[in-house]
Amino acid sequence: MADDDVNKVTYMRGTFHVDTSGEKEVENANQRRASLTLSTHNLISTGAPLPSLTKNIADHELSESEKKTLHTFSSLNYTPSSSPAYKEWLGSQGPRPVIEWDRWFLCGLIGILVGLIAALLKQSTTALGDIRLDDLKTYARTNHLTESWCCNFLWTAIYILIASFVISWIHPMAAGGGTPEIVAYLNGVLVHGVICLKQLIVKFIALMFTVSAGFPVGIQGPLIVFGACVGTGIGQFRSRTLGINPPFFKRFRNREDRRSFTTVGLAAGVSSGFDAPIGSLMLAMEDMSSFWCRRLATQTFFGAIIAILTAKLLNTALNGFTSVMDFGLLSIERVQPLNIHIATVAVAILLGLAGGIFGAVFTRLSVFMVNARKTIMAAIPNETAKKMAKMFDALLIAALWCTYGTYLPAAFSCDTFSLANYTATSEIQCFMAENNVTVSSLALEKYNCIPINENSSDEVTFNAVASLIQNPAGGIYPKAWKRGTHEWYKWHHCLTAFAIFTLGNIYVTTGCPVAGGIFVPLIVSGSLLGRAVGVGLIEIWKLLEDTPYPVHTVYWDWLDPGLIAVIGSASMLGGVTRLAIASTVFMVEMSRDIELAIPIMVAVLVARTVGEALSKSLWRSLTDMKGLPVLEQDPKILLRDRLVSLEMFEACDVMASPVETIRCIESLGTLCRILRSGSHGAIPVVRYDPETRHELVYGMITRSELLWILMSDSVHSELTSNTMITPEVDFEQLSVDIYQDPPEAIEKIEKMSQSKECDEIFVDLEWYVNQSVQKVDEHFSLYRTYNQFRALGLRHLLVTDLKNRVIGIITRKDLMQYKMQEKLTRLSIIQMMSGFGAGGYTGGGYSASGSSPPSNGHLNRGFTEELSENL
Numbered sequence: 122m123a124d125d126d127v128n129k130v131t132y133m134r135g136t137f138h139v140d141t142s143g144e145k146e147v148e149n150a151n152q153r154r155a156s157l158t159l160s161t162h163n164l165i166s167t168g169a170p171l172p173s174l175t176k177n178i179a180d181h182e183l184s185e186s187e188k189k190t191l192h193t194f195s196s197l198n199y200t201p202s203s204s205p206a207y208k209e210w211l212g213s214q215g216p217r218p219v220i221e222w223d224r225w226f227l228c229g230l231i232g233i234l235v236g237l238i239a240a241l242l243k244q245s246t247t248a249l250g251d252i253r254l255d256d257l258k259t260y261a262r263t264n265h266l267t268e269s270w271c272c273n274f275l276w277t278a279i280y281i282l283i284a285s286f287v288i289s290w291i292h293p294m295a296a297g298g299g300t301p302e303i304v305a306y307l308n309g310v311l312v313h314g315v316i317c318l319k320q321l322i323v324k325f326i327a328l329m330f331t332v333s334a335g336f337p338v339g340i341q342g343p344l345i346v347f348g349a350c351v352g353t354g355i356g357q358f359r360s361r362t363l364g365i366n367p368p369f370f371k372r373f374r375n376r377e378d379r380r381s382f383t384t385v386g387l388a389a390g391v392s393s394g395f396d397a398p399i400g401s402l403m404l405a406m407e408d409m410s411s412f413w414c415r416r417l418a419t420q421t422f423f424g425a426i427i428a429i430l431t432a433k434l435l436n437t438a439l440n441g442f443t444s445v446m447d448f449g450l451l452s453i454e455r456v457q458p459l460n461i462h463i464a465t466v467a468v469a470i471l472l473g474l475a476g477g478i479f480g481a482v483f484t485r486l487s488v489f490m491v492n493a494r495k496t497i498m499a500a501i502p503n504e505t506a507k508k509m510a511k512m513f514d515a516l517l518i519a520a521l522w523c524t525y526g527t528y529l530p531a532a533f534s535c536d537t538f539s540l541a542n543y544t545a546t547s548e549i550q551c552f553m554a555e556n557n558v559t560v561s562s563l564a565l566e567k568y569n570c571i572p573i574n575e576n577s578s579d580e581v582t583f584n585a586v587a588s589l590i591q592n593p594a595g596g597i598y599p600k601a602w603k604r605g606t607h608e609w610y611k612w613h614h615c616l617t618a619f620a621i622f623t624l625g626n627i628y629v630t631t632g633c634p635v636a637g638g639i640f641v642p643l644i645v646s647g648s649l650l651g652r653a654v655g656v657g658l659i660e661i662w663k664l665l666e667d668t669p670y671p672v673h674t675v676y677w678d679w680l681d682p683g684l685i686a687v688i689g690s691a692s693m694l695g696g697v698t699r700l701a702i703a704s705t706v707f708m709v710e711m712s713r714d715i716e717l718a719i720p721i722m723v724a725v726l727v728a729r730t731v732g733e734a735l736s737k738s739l740w741r742s743l744t745d746m747k748g749l750p751v752l753e754q755d756p757k758i759l760l761r762d763r764l765v766s767l768e769m770f771e772a773c774d775v776m777a778s779p780v781e782t783i784r785c786i787e788s789l790g791t792l793c794r795i796l797r798s799g800s801h802g803a804i805p806v807v808r809y810d811p812e813t814r815h816e817l818v819y820g821m822i823t824r825s826e827l828l829w830i831l832m833s834d835s836v837h838s839e840l841t842s843n844t845m846i847t848p849e850v851d852f853e854q855l856s857v858d859i860y861q862d863p864p865e866a867i868e869k870i871e872k873m874s875q876s877k878e879c880d881e882i883f884v885d886l887e888w889y890v891n892q893s894v895q896k897v898d899e900h901f902s903l904y905r906t907y908n909q910f911r912a913l914g915l916r917h918l919l920v921t922d923l924k925n926r927v928i929g930i931i932t933r934k935d936l937m938q939y940k941m942q943e944k945l946t947r948l949s950i951i952q953m954m955s956g957f958g959a960g961g962y963t964g965g966g967y968s969a970s971g972s973s974p975p976s977n978g979h980l981n982r983g984f985t986e987e988l989s990e991n992l
Contacts, residue, residue, distance in 0.1 A: 183745060183939050187745065187746065187748050188748075188939070189748075190747070190748025191748040191749070191750050191934065191937070192934065193748070194305075194310055194311060194312065194748065194749060194750055195310075195311040195802060196309050196310060196311065196750070196802065196916040196932065196933045197306075197309050197310065197311050197376065197914075197916060198309075198376060198823070198914070198915065198916035198917075199309065199376045199377050199380050199914040200376065200377055200913070200914065200915075201375045201376060201377060201856055202822075202823070202826065202855070202856065202889070202891040203891050203892055203893035204820075204888065204889050204890055204891050204892060205887070205888050205889075205892075206850075206852045206855070206888050206889050207852055207856070209852070210852040210853070214371070214372040223370055223373075224373070224420065225420065225423065227355055227356055227358070227370065227373070227382065228382075228385050228420045228421075228423050228424045228427075229423065229424070229427050230355055231348075231351055231352050231355045231356070231382065231385050231386050231389055231424050231427075231428075232385075232389045232423070232424040232425065232426070232427025232428040232430075232431065233427055233428070233431050234351050234355065235344075235347060235348045235351050235352075235386060235389040235390050235393055235424075235428045235431075236389070236393050236427065236428040236429065236430065236431025236432040236434075236435075237431060237432075237435070238325070238344075238347050238351070238393075239340075239344055239347075239390070239393035239394055239428070239431075239432040240393075240431065240432045240435035240436055240439075242325065242328065242329060242340055242344075243340075243432075243436060244435075244436075244439050244440075244441060244442050245329045245333070245442075246329055246332040246333050246340070246593065247440060247441035247442075248441035248442050248443075249280065249329065249330070249333035250332070250333045250335065250593055251441055252276060253272075253273065253276035253277065253280070253333065253334070253335065254335075254591065254592075256269070256272035256273070256276070257269050257272060257273040257526070257527065257591065258591065260272060261527070261530075261587070266527060266528060266531060269527050270523055270524065270527040270528070273523045273526065273527055274519065274520060274523040276334070277334045277335065277519045277522070277523050278516060278519055278520075280330040280331070280333050280334035281330065281331070281334050281336075281515050281516060281519045281635065282512065282515075282516065283326070283327075283330045284326070284327040284328075284330040284331045284334070284515070284634075284635045284636065285327075285511060285512045285515040285516075285633075285634040285635060286512065287323050287326050287327050288323065288327050288634040288635065288636065289508040289511045289512055289634045290508060291319075291323050292314065292319050292320060292323040292324075293634075294314040294315055294320060295320055295323040295324035295327055295636055296327075296632070296633075296634050296635065296636060297342075297630060297632075297636065297637070298342030298343055298345075298346075298630065298636075298637065298638035298639060299315065299320075299324065299342065299343060299345065299346035299636075300342050300345055300346075300638070300740060301740050301743045301744045301747060301749060302315040302346075302747075302749070303315065303316075303345055303346060303349050303387060304740060304744065304751060305744060305749040305750075305751050306349070306383070307380065307383065307384065307387075308751045308752060308911075309752075309914050309915075309916065309933065310749055310750055310751060310933070312749065315346070315349075316346075316349050316350050316353050316383065317350065317362065318350070318354070318360060318362045318363070319362070320346065320350060321346075321347060321350040321351070324343055324346060324347070324636050325343075325347065327635060327636035328340060328343045328636040328637060331635040331636050331637050332593055332594070332595075332637065333593075334519065334522075335522065335526060335593060336518075336519075336522060336594075336625075336629050336635060336637060337522075337594050337622050337625045337626040337629060337642050337645070338594060338626070338629055338630060338635070338636070338637020338638060338639075338641075338642060339394075339594055339595060339637060339638045339639065339640050339641025339642055340394055340595070340637075340638065340641070341390075341391060341394035341395055341638050341640040341641055342637070342638020342639060342640055343636055343637065343638055344390035344391060344393060344394040344638075345387045345390045345391055345638075346387075346390070347386075347390050348386035348387040348388065348389045348390025348391070348393075348428075349383050349386050349387045349390070350386070351386045351389075351390075352382040352383045352384070352385050352386020352387065352389070352424075353379060353382060353383045353386065355382065355386075356373055356378060356379055356381070356382025356383070356385075356386075357370075357373065357374050357379060357382075358370040358371075358373070358374075359374070371853070374853055374856075375856050376856060380914070381417050381420070384405055384417060384421055385417075385420055385421050385424040386424070387405060388401040388402055388404070388405045388421045388422075388424060388425045389401070389424045389425050389427070389428035390428070391404055391405075391425075392425035392426070392428050392429045393428040393429050393431070393432040394640075395640075395707060395710070395711060396429060396433070396710065396711065397706065397707050397710035397711060398422065398425040398426050398428075398429050399422075399706050399710060400703055400706040400707035400710050400711075401421075401425045402418065402421055402422050402425060403700075403702050403703040403706045403707075404700065404703040404707075405421060406418065407700050407701075407702050407703045434448070458714075458716070459604065459678050459679055459681055459684055459716070460678055460679055461679050461716050461717070461719070461720065462677075462679045464679070465679050465684075465688075465720045466719065466720060466723050468654070468658070468685060468688065468720070469688050469692075469720040469721070469723040469724040469727070470723060470724070470727055471654070472650070472651055472654060472685070472688050472689050472692040472724050472728075473692045473695075473696075473723060473724040473725070473726065473727025473728040473731070474727060474728075474731055475650060475654075475689075475692065476647060476650075476689070476691075476692025476693045476694075476695060476696035476724065476727075476728035476731075476732075477692070477695075477696045477727060477728040477729070477730065477731025477732040477734075477735065478696075478731060478732075478735070479623075479646075479650070479693065479696060480693065480695070480696020480697040480728060480731075480732040480736075480739075481696070481731070481732050481735035481736040483623065483627065483643075483696075483697050483739065484697060484732075484736045484737065484738065484739045484742055485736055486624075486627050487627050487630070487631045487739055487742070487743070488742050488743075488746065490627060490628060490631035490632065491631045491632055491743070491746055492746075494631065494632035495632075497510075498510070498511075511633075511634040512634065514633060514634070515633055515634050515635055518625075518628060518629060518633060521625075522625060525590070525621055525625070526590055526591055529586060529590065529617070529621070530584045530586040530587035530590070530591070532586075533584065533585065533586045533614060535570035535582045535583065535584055536582065536583055536584070536585050536608075536609075537582055570582040570583060570584050585609060585610045585611065585614050586614050586617070586618065588600060588609070588610075589601070589610065589614065589615075589618050589649075590618055590622070594641045594642055594645055595641050597618075597622075597645045597648070597649075598641070598644050598645045598648040598686075598690060601615070601645075601648035601649055601651070601652045601683070601686040602648060602683050602686050602687050602690075602712065603683050604681050604683035604684060605681070605683070606682070606683060607656070607659055607681070607682055608659075610652060610656065610682075611656060612653045612656040612657050612660070615649045615650070615652045615653035615656065616649070616650075616653045618649050619646055619649035619650050619653065622642070622645060622646055622649065623642075623646045626639065626642040626643075626646070630642075639697070639739070640694070643690075643693050643694050643697050643698070644690040644693070644694060644711075645690075646693050647686075647689040647690035647691065647692055647693025647694060648686040648687070648689055648690045649686075649689070650689045650692075650693065651682075651685045651686040651687065651688055651689015651690060651692070652682050652683070652685070652686040652689065654685055654689065655680075655681065655682030655683070655684070655685035655686060656682050658680055658682075658685070659680065659682065662677075662680065684717070687708065687712045687714070687717055687721070688717070688720050688721060688724050689724075690708060691704060691705065691708040691721040691724045691725050691728075692724040692725065692727070692728040693728070694707070694708065694725070695724065695725035695726070695728040695729045695732070696728035696729065696731070696732040697732070697738070697739050698738060698739065698740065699729050699732055699733060699738040700729075701725050701726055701729050704725045705718070705721050705722050705725050708721045708725075709721060741753070750933050750934055750937055752907070752910070752911045752933065752936055752937070753938055754911075756907065756936075756938045756941065757938070758938070758941055758942055758945055759942065760945065760946060760949050761949075765945075766904065767902070767903045767904035767907060767941075768902050768903070768904040768905075769903075770902075770903040770904075770945060770948075771899065771900050771901060771902065771903055772897050772898070772899055772900070772901045772902075772903055772906045772918075772920050772929075772931065773899040773900070773920060773928070773929060774903060774944060774945060774948055775903060775931060775935050775936065775940070775941055775944050775945070776899075776920045776928075776929030776930060776931050776935065777929060777930055777931070777932065777935055778920075778928055778929035778930070779929075780805060780927050780928070780929060780930050781795060781801070781804065782804065782805045782806065782807045782816070782927055783795065783804050783805075783806055783807070783822075783886075784806065784807060784808065784809075784816075785806055785808060785819060785885070785886055785887040785890060786845075786883050786884070786885050786886070786887070787883065787884060787886065788879070788880050788881070788882065788883050788884075789831075789846075789873060789879050789880070789882040789883065789884055790874060790879040790880035790882075791880075792827060792831060792884060793831070793870050793871075793873050793874035793879065794874065795827075796824070796827065796828065796831070796870055797867075797870060797871070797874065801824055802823060802824055802916060802917060802932065803821050803822065803823045803824060803916065803917045804821065804822055804823075804824070804827070805818060805820075805821050805894075805919055805927050805930065806818075806819045806820045806821055806822055806886065806890045807819055807927060813924060815924060815926055816926065817924070817925045817926060818894070818896060818919060818921055818925050818926070818927055819890065819892070820890040820891050820892040820893075820894050821890070821891050821894040821917065821919065822886060822889060822890050822891065823891075823916075825855075826855050826889055827886075828866060829850055829854055829855055830848045830850055830884070830886070830889060831869075831870065831873070831884075832866055832869065833848055833849065833850045835847075835848050835849040835850070836848050836884065844881055844882055844883060845882075845883050845885065846882065846883070846884045846885065847885045847888075848884065848885070848886075848888075848889070850889070855889065894917075894919060895909070895913065895915055895917075895918050895919070896918065896919035896920070896921050897909070897918060897919075897920060897921070898920075898921060898922075898923065899920050899921065899922055899923075899928060899929070901920075903941075906918065906931065906936075907936055910931065910933075910936060911936075916932070916933070917930055917931070917932055918930070918931040918932075919931075
């Protein structure tokens with residue numbers, strides 16, 4: 122390698138453009154660079170090697186197709202453009218009230234509407250599900266299993282065909298739970314078709330019929346999407362789809378408030394689905410939104426409370442649209458209090474290990490199924506055939522699921538229910554009351570068992586497996602959690618249902634054209650696993666003691682399969698989602714037993730730790746597979762099989778350069794050329810400084826703003842009469858609407874650029890330039906750059922030299938983990954080749970001849986790419 126080339130490579134990181142009067146400044150900067158480069162090399166060379174499991178965390182290889190998909194997404198800038206136009210618009214809105222009653226009113230309205238949607242969904246699924254289950258159970262009780270299967274499949278096929286049709290043919294984005302897309306949106310990614318009225322309607326229909334068909338899915342995940350759609354629409358108080366644009370609440374029609382109301386909506390959705398307002402707040406804070414503040418937390422909590430009150434109020438009056446005459450009775454089922462022993466923590470650790478392992482297996486199988494479906498669909502060339510194949514896929518799983526629900530209970534013998542194996546004190550008293558409790562009121566299914574005396578409190582026969590599986594997903598875990606029912610379900614009943622239910626959930630939620638979430642299925646799977654462990658502990662007790670099970674024993678009454686099932690649910694939820702705080706709060710609120718908080722915390726923490734060591738979370742894996750450029754909270758970079766800190770690198774190491782800039786007053790020809798030549802999301806604006814004789818950073822203007830300006834009537838009307846154009850564009854149009862580059866706009870730009878006077882006409886953009894653009898120095902820490910970009914919800918970040926000249930720009934895609942991995946790996950190799958020999962560091966910077974740095978402020982990119990290819 123030539124000496125000049127070595128000097129260029131050594132100067133790759135962080136050089137800046139200087140004139141001959143700045144040679145001393147360059148020399149000092151280069152000495153600092155040499156010292157930092159040596160520190161970086163020592164870190165890479167002497168750092169502790171990674172354990173294999175930790176290496177699995179950091180290594181993530183995106184396929185070429187995933188990288189291409191990732192680059193098709195655009196980012197969102199949530200902060201308004203701080204331009205003179207914005208300040209004028211802000212002043213026209215009047216003074217900001219001390220108590221923003223209008224904001225609180227919209228938060229309450231969002232909660233009411235989301236609660237109404239949740240209640241309507243529950244009533245609909247209950248009514249439609251009862252139609253299917255009534256025929257199934259009627260024929261099963263007379264041992265006509267073939268007729269039972271036929272009726273079950275008939276209704277299931279009808280429901281699933283409707284659900285798969287509206288998704289495959291009307292709105293494919295409505296498939297699945299939709300949580301990864303909402304996480305991406307709140308992280309700053311523009312995902313088309315996720316938050317809109319069409320998504321709300323189609324997903325509601327598909328979810329209603331999918332859950333009614335008995336598929337292993339839940340409604341809580343899609344309720345996040347419903348809440349986000351309602352929050353966005355109500356927060357903006359207008360609808361472009363319906364053409365509604367009332368003159369109210371116009372001051373909230375900006376990017377920042379839109380995201381805030383979206384967050385309020387999704388928390389309201391989770392709250393109304395889980396009956397857990399605090400858990401919904403924790404979910405939004407922990408994983409959903411990368412931006413948070415105290416005011417938003419309070420308003421989100423308020424919306425969640427209103428949503429759960431609305432849903433509960435309606436659900437107390439109706440059950441499957443049938444009046445139950447309990448309107449307003451917000452009663453909560455009390456659980457039987459049990460004493461928690463320190464040994465419960467040991468059980469929680471055991472279940473946490475199991476939850477972490479099964480969570481990682483669940484994630485890897487889900488990823489495998491997604492890839493398998495992609496491969497199969499890619500082999501079908503015709504779009505119509507693809508849609509038909511998806512519907513056939515849904516119909517196939519419907520047939521298998523009907524077989525599972527109808528015939529599996531027949532493989533297990535009937536059990537006898539009596540007071541001898543039922544220990545719930547409060548309900549035993551009910552048996553002794555004047556109106557005896559029957560097997561039906563205890564939700565035990567007789568299936569095809571021969572009844573002894575159904576209305577007797579002495580004993581009846583029932584099928585334990587049918588009692589578990591012949592219910593919607595949301596009706597299974599309450600049975601597994603039920604306390605005082607030590608011998609209702611055997612360990613092999615629970616493990617069989619666990620295996621089939623979990624595999625069915627993986628198959629349904631990984632590309633099948635139906636709607637449904639994974640929250641409740643994970644809770645169900647965990648409850649069945651925990652119940653099996655609890656029953657196993659009871660069997661061990663039987664071997665050690667004379668009594669069949671511990672009952673009315675203060676010291677051992679924690680040994681209840683229902684209690685351990687709750688801990689199992691928490692471990693599975695934590696092992697898949699990796700949401701430690703939200704999972705804990707969810708489970709405590711849902712179980713209504715604060716005494717279980719410590720075992721639940723232990724189980725969730727162990728499951729999360731084990732799961733993180735074995736795989737990424739399911740949401741992050743699906744986000745990567747969908748190509749959504751979501752920034753991780755803690756990116757992990759590997760150099761020579763060792764984790765390195767981003768503090769050892771600088772902003773200039775990952776920036777994109779050179780950067781095309783424009784002036785505040787720019788020729789129309791230049792603007793048209795920039796819009797035609799690429800898909801730049803924003804263009805830095807510079808202004809000449811007579812003191813330094815350089816063009817310094819003045820601000821930035823986005824591509825969509827530039828398109829709106831050039832397409833405005835104020836520009837077209839003056840094209841032939843003036844050489845200086847002052848555009849007039851409404852700020853609301855610039856700040857909210859996203860220009861999608863329609864063909865007519867491109868054609869107009871083409872015609873404008875072909876005009877002979879195009880280069881002689883100038884456009885004054887100063888009124889629309891964002892003068893508060895975020896920027897960092899080229900030597901700014903890469904770790905702090907990453908955190909600043911993510912926390913502020915930025916779309917672009919300018920990189921300047923010490924004299925405030927633009928030398929690069931950082932976008933979301935430059936900070937993606939795989940992209941930083943590629944750039945920093947290339948950088949470390951180039952540094953070692955240029956400055957580190959066998960004897961160690963030999964110096965860096967300029968050659969002894971005193972050659973000057975590259976004039977453009979950074980390493981010649983062509984040379985870097987050529988060297989990288991040779992490496």
